[in-house]
Amino acid sequence: MLEFKNISMWFDGPKGKVTALDEVSFSISPGEFLAVRGPSGCGKTTLLLAAGGLLRPSAGQVSLDGQDPYVLSSEMRSRMRASMIGFVFQQFHLIPYLTVRQNIMAPSLALPTKEAVQRTQELVSNFGLDDRAGHVPAQLSTGQRQRTALARALLNKPKIILADEPTGNLDEDNADIVFDYLGNYVSDGGCVLLVTHDIRAAAHATKTLQMSQGRII
Amino acid sequence: MTIWRLVFSEILHRRMNFALGVLSVMVASASFIGSVTLLNIHDIRTNQILQDKQDELADRMVELTDVTRKAMLKLGFNVVILPKDQNLADWYADDYASKYMSEDYVHRLADSGIVTVRHFLPSLQQKIEWPEQKRKVILVGTRGEVPNLHKNPVKPMVQPVPPGTISLGHELHRSMNIKVGDKVTLMERQFTVHACHEERGNKDDITAWIYLAEAQELLDKKGLINAILALECLCTTDALPIIRKEIAAILPGTQVIERGSRALVRAEARNKVEQEARVAIEKEKLGRQNLRTVRERLASILTPVIVMACAVWIVLLGFTNVRARREEIGVLRTLGVSAKGILVMFLSRHVMVGVLGGALGFCAGVLAAVYFGAALEDTRIGITDMDLSLAGLLVLSVGGAAVLAVIAGWIPTLTAIRQDPAEVLREE
Numbered sequence: 057m058l059e060f061k062n063i064s065m066w067f068d069g070p071k072g073k074v075t076a077l078d079e080v081s082f083s084i085s086p087g088e089f090l091a092v093r094g095p096s097g098c099g100k101t102t103l104l105l106a107a108g109g110l111l112r113p114s115a116g117q118v119s120l121d122g123q124d125p126y127v128l129s130s131e132m133r134s135r136m137r138a139s140m141i142g143f144v145f146q147q148f149h150l151i152p153y154l155t156v157r158q159n160i161m162a163p164s165l166a167l168p169t170k171e172a173v174q175r176t177q178e179l180v181s182n183f184g185l186d187d188r189a190g191h192v193p194a195q196l197s198t199g200q201r202q203r204t205a206l207a208r209a210l211l212n213k214p215k216i217i218l219a220d221e222p223t224g225n226l227d228e229d230n231a232d233i234v235f236d237y238l239g240n241y242v243s244d245g246g247c248v249l250l251v252t253h254d255i256r257a258a259a260h261a262t263k264t265l266q267m268s269q270g271r272i273i
Numbered sequence: 274m275t276i277w278r279l280v281f282s283e284i285l286h287r288r289m290n291f292a293l294g295v296l297s298v299m300v301a302s303a304s305f306i307g308s309v310t311l312l313n314i315h316d317i318r319t320n321q322i323l324q325d326k327q328d329e330l331a332d333r334m335v336e337l338t339d340v341t342r343k344a345m346l347k348l349g350f351n352v353v354i355l356p357k358d359q360n361l362a363d364w365y366a367d368d369y370a371s372k373y374m375s376e377d378y379v380h381r382l383a384d385s386g387i388v389t390v391r392h393f394l395p396s397l398q399q400k401i402e403w404p405e406q407k408r409k410v411i412l413v414g415t416r417g418e419v420p421n422l423h424k425n426p427v428k429p430m431v432q433p434v435p436p437g438t439i440s441l442g443h444e445l446h447r448s449m450n451i452k453v454g455d456k457v458t459l460m461e462r463q464f465t466v467h468a469c470h471e472e473r474g475n476k477d478d479i480t481a482w483i484y485l486a487e488a489q490e491l492l493d494k495k496g497l498i499n500a501i502l503a504l505e506c507l508c509t510t511d512a513l514p515i516i517r518k519e520i521a522a523i524l525p526g527t528q529v530i531e532r533g534s535r536a537l538v539r540a541e542a543r544n545k546v547e548q549e550a551r552v553a554i555e556k557e558k559l560g561r562q563n564l565r566t567v568r569e570r571l572a573s574i575l576t577p578v579i580v581m582a583c584a585v586w587i588v589l590l591g592f593t594n595v596r597a598r599r600e601e602i603g604v605l606r607t608l609g610v611s612a613k614g615i616l617v618m619f620l621s622r623h624v625m626v627g628v629l630g631g632a633l634g635f636c637a638g639v640l641a642a643v644y645f646g647a648a649l650e651d652t653r654i655g656i657t658d659m660d661l662s663l664a665g666l667l668v669l670s671v672g673g674a675a676v677l678a679v680i681a682g683w684i685p686t687l688t689a690i691r692q693d694p695a696e697v698l699r700e701e
Contacts, residue, residue: 149607153282162605162608
């Protein structure tokens with residue numbers, strides 16, 4: 057499903073070249089839950105953004121469902137993201153003026169479907185958000201916000217979920233709920249690439265990689 | 274979920290930014306619409322002032338023309354046509370011609386299409402001894418006016434003396450103690466007194482008027498006359514040469530004399546009044562034109578300055594909005610919304626700012642122009658009095674404002690779509 061082949065990423069920093077990823081290679085297939093662990097600044101988020109077609113690597117090749125997203129036009133890459141990838145972030149990144157229901161439906165802006173409304177309602181119910189469906193993010197607890205973000209990631213039935221510290225702002229109970237949802241998604245044939253320094257992630261992942269200074273160790 | 278739903282929700286969420294944007298466009302639009310409307314009010318008022326002055330002049334001219342006509346009637350006639358061989362020294366001394374011409378001349382004149390004279394009055398005049406009264410009188414044979422067939426008919430200035438009747442000057446009827454309806458005998462012919470005139474203080478007081486054919490018989494001048502009085506000649510001092518030229522071409526055997534110079538002076542005065550009034554109207558017109566030019570210049574300086582200031586303000590508001598929505602733009606791009614989608618989202622907002630601001634600006638501009646127009650022009654000109662296409666102006670205001678808002682919002686929008694979502698997410 058997702059394959060990284062010798063991916064390197066470097067930037068020009070004030071003190072010279074900064075290497076964010078160094079010859080990173082791995083792959084994930086449907087039904088796999090890959091947790092990439094490592095300390096802050098080791099390149100986890102850069103890896104995730106490169107996987108999501110948002111950050112072009114300096115070297116190497118990304119393959120998403122057999123297709124290199126970086127050979128596509130910006131427009132096609134956006135479409136590919138909308139149809140194949142779901143994103144979940146530590147900061148939730150919900151749109152502040154939209155209700156829970158509207159936030160979950162937001163991906164349909166990029167990929168409008170006839171089922172979007174019905175699918176949204178299913179997700180609202182599945183994530184236990186019925187009584188909060190008309191509320192805006194500021195009126196939600198952190199757990200509800202993350203559930204909303206997770207539901208949003210699932211709207212277009214993506215083939216892969218890219219999650220960046222999704223439990224970083226959650227208490228233990230809510231973190232477990234999120235891991236459970238991700239686990240269920242993998243059981244249903246999806247795959248998850250999770251970058252985290254949460255040690256509990258290993259318990260839910262089918263494979264764990266450790267990163268340090270931009271390298272898989 | 275649609276872009277429109279997103280745009281409306283965002284507007285509700287950031288009302289202040291949206292309201293300030295609308296206010297900016299409204300001010301820009303109102304200044305433009307207000308200027309156009311004020312200039313239109315100025316034009317309408319100018320037309321009203323000039324029309325009032327024209328009407329006033331027309332009324333004054335009617336009044337003066339009437340006065341002139343009456344003066345001409347009282348003073349006699351301003352043109353007399355005499356036989357060519359008439360010695361003018363004798364004519365001035367005797368006050369009537371001693372030479373004669375055919376009565377047919379008057380018909381030739383009337384049929385000729387002469388444009389400078391409206392009526393002709395043929396007459397036969399002679400100083401005679403009234404045998405029955407043993408006194409000298411001036412006998413005038415007249416038959417009333419012969420209208421110029423090529424002119425529009427107007428009411429006659431002189432009433433004819435019917436056959437068998439006589440009209441007497443003041444001195445005659447007073448000294449003979451005669452009243453209207455009495456019978457008098459003149460040269461063995463009996464006449465009924467048709468009119469007894471008021472004192473005029475001239476030779477008319479010793480004049481007796483009878484029907485022309487009867488005078489010709491009494492004086493043994495059948496088919497002859499010795500003067501044709503031209504009535505209602507053009508009332509200008511320089512008309513006489515034209516009349517002379519015209520009459521000479523039709524009746525080569527005549528000469529034309531000007532009379533009644535007081536009437537001409539009055540006619541000249543009337544023309545002078547008209548001329549001065551026209552000059553005053555022209556001055557007023559020029560004054561109003563100058564005022565319009567000043568107002569137009571002021572509007573052409575102020576309006577662009579206001580529009581530019583508003584455009585800059587919209588740009589700043591646009592940047593503020595983009596800045597506040599950095600995270601949102603990053604998330605939407607991550608969710609797969611294309612740069613085009615982000616462009617549509619921001620431009621839709623700017624179009625709404627423009628349309629709403631343009632519509633409100635139109636209303637504010639027109640109302641302000643009516644209010645200030647009333648103060649500036651000292652009269653109230655309502656919306657319905659304007660000869661502007663208000664619907665066209667509304668379309669112009671709304672369309673122009675939308676274009677202004679989109680142009681001003683273009684740079685912030687470009688900043689928004691060029692935003693790198695990866696950078697935003699990493700920062701967050």
